[in-house]
Amino acid sequence: MQLEFYQVDAFSDRPFSGNPAMVYRLDTWLGDDLMQTIAAEHNLSETAFVVREGQGWHIRWFTPTAEVPLCGHATLASAHVLFDIYKEPAERLEFISKSGPLSVSREGGRLWLDFPAIEPxxxxxxxxxxxxxxxxxxxxxxxxxxxxxxxxxxxxxxxxxxxxxxxxxxxxxxxxxxxxxxxxxxxxxxxxxxxxxxxxxxxxxxxxxxxxxxxxxxxxxxxxxxxxxxxxxxxxxxxxDRVKIGGNATLVASGTLMLG
Structure with missing residues (x-):
């Protein structure tokens, strides 16, 4: 099996700044252990996996050691890949996640996350x-x-x-x-x-x-x-009860992961 991946620097309009995330657009889910192993192999702060479900996308995020319930920069990176590489026509992408519904929209040349506000x-x-x-x-x-x-x-x-x-x-x-x-x-x-x-x-x-x-x-x-x-x-x-978080994203690398 071969899987395409894309590395995106999120919250940056140029390479080698902001926060790098790896993004995989999958047709179907891989096993949890395999996704964790892939994230450990890339060794970035987050690797995101997205699968289309209905009219939206299901998204999951993995650090090199654990799955996390919410990640902003890898969601921004995923939206950038879906918009720019896979040519999603909508101006707003809906995501299903462990933290509930999320979305990313394109406004004024930036990507905007729509996330829950969490008052400490x-x-x-x-x-x-x-x-x-x-x-x-x-x-x-x-x-x-x-x-x-x-x-x-x-x-x-x-x-x-x-x-x-x-x-x-x-x-x-x-x-x-x-x-x-x-x-x-x-x-x-x-x-x-x-x-x-x-x-x-x-x-x-x-x-x-x-x-x-x-x-x-x-x-x-x-x-x-x-x-x-x-x-x-x-x-x-x-x-x-929501926060909007805007930023830029820059594709810096792409490739193919060989699995067996």
Missing amino acids: AELGVTVEVERALNVQAVDVLGSNKLMVVLDSEQAVLDCQPDMLALARLPWQGAIVTAKGVKHDFVSRYFAPAIGINEDPVTGSTHCNLIPYWSKRLGKSSLTAYQCSKRGGELFCRLDG
């Missing part, structure tokens, strides 16, 4: 969290992910977590964030517990970040920058 709850600053991240926290919140607010963009840039200690905390990963200098807010995301020490640009964390910063800054449209080494810019809107 106050947890309070603890020594355990500060030591794991090696930071002085202004505030600590949590939902499916830990979110730690710092006092400046520079503090986010300077963050150097203890990955072993961070992996022992009871969250999928940890966001550090602060008010930005050129953008409304900045962030970084660390998830060593699922095989990703630092994710370059993470759409799903903005499900938490957008409600928080929208309330704090008193605005529903925001610009964001994930200041990892590769970096990526995101355009954000809060729309009731």
Whole structure:
């Protein structure tokens, strides 16, 4: 069996920045173990598999070590492949996922994710969290992910977590964030517990970040920058119980996987 794959840099308008994701458009599902093995072979933060179901698409995402319930950048990458490689005619793609219905639309030259808003709850600053991240926290919140607010963009840039200690905390990963200098807010995301020490640009964390910063800054449209080494810019809107996350995507590689 031979399978075509496409590598896309999401949240970037040029190669070698943003967040790389591998995308497979399948006719039928592969076994879970095989999809996990393929993701481990590519060794990117996410490999996405999509299968057409009815008028939409079923999407699943795998890190090198685990399947995850939601991934933004690999959904953006998948939409880019379906629009640009497979010439899907619609301006909006509907996806079925473990996190419910999702969609990606083309608007004004960008792709826009439509994801659930996840408002984090106050947890309070603890020594355990500060030591794991090696930071002085202004505030600590949590939902499916830990979110730690710092006092400046520079503090986010300077963050150097203890990955072993961070992996022992009871969250999928940890966001550090602060008010930005050129953008409304900045962030970084660390998830060593699922095989990703630092994710370059993470759409799903903005499900938490957008409600928080929208309330704090008193605005529903925001610009964001994930200041990892590769970096990526995101355009954000809060729309009731949904968030809209806009960005660009760039195809950087394609090939064929040989299976037996």
